[in-house]
Amino acid sequence: MIRILLADDQHLVREALAALLGLEPGIEVAGQVGRGDEVAAAVAATRPDVVLLDIEMPGGDGLTVAAGLTGVRVIILTTFGRPGYLRRAMDAGVAGYVVKDARAGELADAIRRVHAGERVFDRKLAAASLSEGANPLTGRERDVLRAATEGGTIADIARRLYLSDGTVRNYLSSAIGKLGARNRAEAARAAEAKGWL
């Protein structure tokens, strides 16, 4: 019996996945949590074989949580097929990455293979990740761009990050250039789409 811990912030989706996996022979759902910061405790309490982690959750995103887990095999299960996320997931040492529009059989298959010691990554994403190369943004450019998506003015961003206006303008300009965009809105969208945010 493979014991699963489910982490997803949407209650209904979580229960639905539990119902789905419950139908699979040899797989058993040992626990469920709805927040990133509850995962570690739940792992300690239920000792699952495999953790299914969503990325976007309150209380810490799945990629960060995954990096902190030891002694369990982790599969990222998310809506977002962003190449950058896959890369970050691999860096975090996860054993699998499945997108939410995979078929039910694929998920079960991934769980069994991961439990058997294999690593399982979405094919399309893996290809996209290779063809696109690494994130071209520097750390600071990422910070500024992230703050820019919030919608504030340059002065707001500067205050939030304790930088001067001119510096913020420069980082934005550089990020815009690297991403082939024409303004920050476009740059932010492009970076987000690739999971570089």
Next chain:
Amino acid sequence: MIRILLADDQHLVREALAALLGLEPGIEVAGQVGRGDEVAAAVAATRPDVVLLDIEMPGGDGLTVAAGLTGVRVIILTTFGRPGYLRRAMDAGVAGYVVKDARAGELADAIRRVHAGERVFDRKLAAASLSEGANPLTGRERDVLRAATEGGTIADIARRLYLSDGTVRNYLSSAIGKLGARNRAEAARAAEAKGWL
């Protein structure tokens, strides 16, 4: 037996929901589709009692699809708890609105009540919808803001909508004012968060 048609673009979520609802006594999943433009045909083919519609799908969003359906009772089942969506859903004549982080029991309950002729709407959203009032944006302001989220310049938006630059600037300015924002990025975010887009 209440017969359900499921419409959701994420395969895994769809199958998971089907598994979940399959466990409920008196409820049966009669069919599944993954695109908005396949719903009408599937309704004709499977004659369900209740349709569960996601909002964001390829091939036409759930709210538009719902407005075109007759002879079935529709429940919107979505991630997005945006007051404006609820209002539009009611205008489209749907019988229920459930968010994806409801409990499994709530969904089954909503299905049974809707099938019995009641209308079931998420309480929190209904309250938010009342307290926030109606969408203050005019049709054109919405169009322009929507185009602005794409990230282009004013000239781009003007070309896409066959308007003059000045007109676009005016609509944006007016939308920014109505939404209490300080630039279009902020305005776009605000409008999107409320489902006014």
Next chain:
DNA sequence: GCGCGGACCTGACGAATGTCATGGGCTGGG
């Protein structure tokens, strides 16, 4: 220890954006 790249800053300049005043046409309600 020298070079390199990243973080941080300044100042200046043109282009894009947001605001305002103003006006015309069109539609639906009183």
Next chain:
DNA sequence: CCCAGCCCATGACATTCGTCAGGTCCGCGC
């Protein structure tokens, strides 16, 4: 019929943005 509200437009204006050219620190690898 007249008014209110939306749609579309013009032009002028101040502000904000995006770009560019510089410059100072610091850590790292060779």
